[in-house]
Amino acid sequence: MADYDFDVLVIGAGPGGYVAAIRAAQLGLKTGCVESRETLGGTCLNVGCIPSKAMLHASEFYDHAANGMMAKMGIKVTPELDLDTMHGQRKDAVKQLTGGIEFLFKKNKVEWLKGHAAFTAADTVQVGDRSVRAKNIVIATGSSVVPLPGVEIDQKVVVDSTGALELPKVPGQMVVIGGGVIGLELGSVWRRLGAKVTVVEFLDQILPGFDGEVRKESNKILKKQGIEFKLSTKVTGVTVKDGKATLTLEPAAGGTAETIEADTVLVSIGRKPNTAGLALDRAGLATNQRGQIEIDHDFRTSVPGIWAVGDVVPGPMLAHKAEDEGIAVAENIAGQHGIVNHDVIPSVVYTWPEIAGVGLTEEAAKERGEVKVGKFPMLANSRAKTNHEPDGFVKVITDAKTDRVLGVWCIASVAGTMIAQAAQAMEFGATSEDIAYTCHAHPTHSEAIKEAAMAVTGKPIHI
Ligand code: FAD
Ligand code: NAI
Numbered sequence: 001m002a003d004y005d006f007d008v009l010v011i012g013a014g015p016g017g018y019v020a021a022i023r024a025a026q027l028g029l030k031t032g033c034v035e036s037r038e039t040l041g042g043t044c045l046n047v048g049c050i051p052s053k054a055m056l057h058a059s060e061f062y063d064h065a066a067n068g069m070m071a072k073m074g075i076k077v078t079p080e081l082d083l084d085t086m087h088g089q090r091k092d093a094v095k096q097l098t099g100g101i102e103f104l105f106k107k108n109k110v111e112w113l114k115g116h117a118a119f120t121a122a123d124t125v126q127v128g129d130r131s132v133r134a135k136n137i138v139i140a141t142g143s144s145v146v147p148l149p150g151v152e153i154d155q156k157v158v159v160d161s162t163g164a165l166e167l168p169k170v171p172g173q174m175v176v177i178g179g180g181v182i183g184l185e186l187g188s189v190w191r192r193l194g195a196k197v198t199v200v201e202f203l204d205q206i207l208p209g210f211d212g213e214v215r216k217e218s219n220k221i222l223k224k225q226g227i228e229f230k231l232s233t234k235v236t237g238v239t240v241k242d243g244k245a246t247l248t249l250e251p252a253a254g255g256t257a258e259t260i261e262a263d264t265v266l267v268s269i270g271r272k273p274n275t276a277g278l279a280l281d282r283a284g285l286a287t288n289q290r291g292q293i294e295i296d297h298d299f300r301t302s303v304p305g306i307w308a309v310g311d312v313v314p315g316p317m318l319a320h321k322a323e324d325e326g327i328a329v330a331e332n333i334a335g336q337h338g339i340v341n342h343d344v345i346p347s348v349v350y351t352w353p354e355i356a357g358v359g360l361t362e363e364a365a366k367e368r369g370e371v372k373v374g375k376f377p378m379l380a381n382s383r384a385k386t387n388h389e390p391d392g393f394v395k396v397i398t399d400a401k402t403d404r405v406l407g408v409w410c411i412a413s414v415a416g417t418m419i420a421q422a423a424q425a426m427e428f429g430a431t432s433e434d435i436a437y438t439c440h441a442h443p444t445h446s447e448a449i450k451e452a453a454m455a456v457t458g459k460p461i462h463i
Pocket of ligand 2: 177207
């Protein structure tokens, strides 16, 4: 290894970075991982996927008890909220899972370099008072919250997702700026626990990037649950006085402004790649217009020996996408053939019901050619009906000529779990007929995927 400290040095220990480090070590490479946070696991484990799901899961039980779902099943309860305990189980999940990554680092002999990394040359980074040279450097520095110009996030009245996970009491009125994934998930948590929630979205519909019909139906379902939506509306200002916020809203197309008041404002208008402080210029690297580090199909940047994965590179900002890229980049560094199929990355919104999709939306598929679409309502799925979960549907989109599946979309209580079989089918190049003739266990929500596939040729059984 001559005078290199590591074969592979990963910067950032989120799902992209920690997975890359573990795989590199498994492949026999001497590996280090720099992380400036107190704990490993990045955004996902510390302030993202895991704590949000802990609050979503717990608040779902509360909602089922408070809003008649349990009563429908003959269980009479009047729930009492113990928010401290709810937060406690969230923190406990984070502690256990971040600790688990530390254990895996030790098990795989990945050295954790604690501190902030900045390049001093293309093969060298400075971490505290240590200069570290590595044959390969993987940038996996992730992303952080996009601020709203002129709006200060004080984490008390105006919060970002991290603050919204930790509110010490249920707000009376919460205004969510941005009807994307974070806004809908965290808005749902506090609505379930008793807040009045209004979501202000700039576009004419929530969930940009999702299938059009799914966006519309999700909006309808969440509205029915009590979330208020102000679509085609932009927030142009937020002022805070005596612990209360006043927001100025304007129609996106221009027009008369209105104001609304809130006890808590959640700013969730997107995330941006983390590159500030990395001194990329000293490595000979630059970012693109969106602040991302460009890579090729193998995750190489324009500088030999420097690679990048996860939220800091183009593509959806999702933990499983980052993880798969982490595995692939390590395999490529080791001389193997690491590949990620970016056409088949599932997306899940963990509301109730869940909203999930993989592949093309119907709109995008139609732009490419003639399609066939099969749909099946969850109301006609025996398990969903029995469980009092009538909302939602499954939609299978195929190429009209070849029948190959191009996209699958689900709104169902367990859509996040159901979408895995669609992703696997698409990875194997399945047709709707392949799915329709695969035996699915009964009674399961997944039968709705089979029936939607059968509906592509007009032959579902149960509608
Ligand atoms: P990150 O997880 O952001 O990790 C990067 C790490 O690098 C950080 O720990 C940071 O401290 C460290 N770092 C940065 N710069 C340096 C430096 N110079 N030196 C040392 N360390 C550095 N995705 C899903 O797929 N499912 C979900 O349910 C989901 N829920 C989410 C909920 C919320 C509230 C949020 C905010 C995000 C959620 N995401 C979810 C997105 C997911 O968290 C990210 O896509 C994922 O964490 C990206 O992984 P990453 O490894 O690229 O970066
Ligand atoms: P997002 O990009 O999903 O949604 C932001 C929304 O804000 C958009 O709909 C946009 O039109 C709107 N917006 C922007 N400016 C606005 C303004 N001034 N006024 C009103 N609306 C405005 O971003 P979000 O929700 O912050 O999430 C960031 C990332 O985190 C996403 O890319 C997502 O992939 C990831 N994430 C994933 C989760 C999951 O997989 N379940 C959960 C949470 C986050």
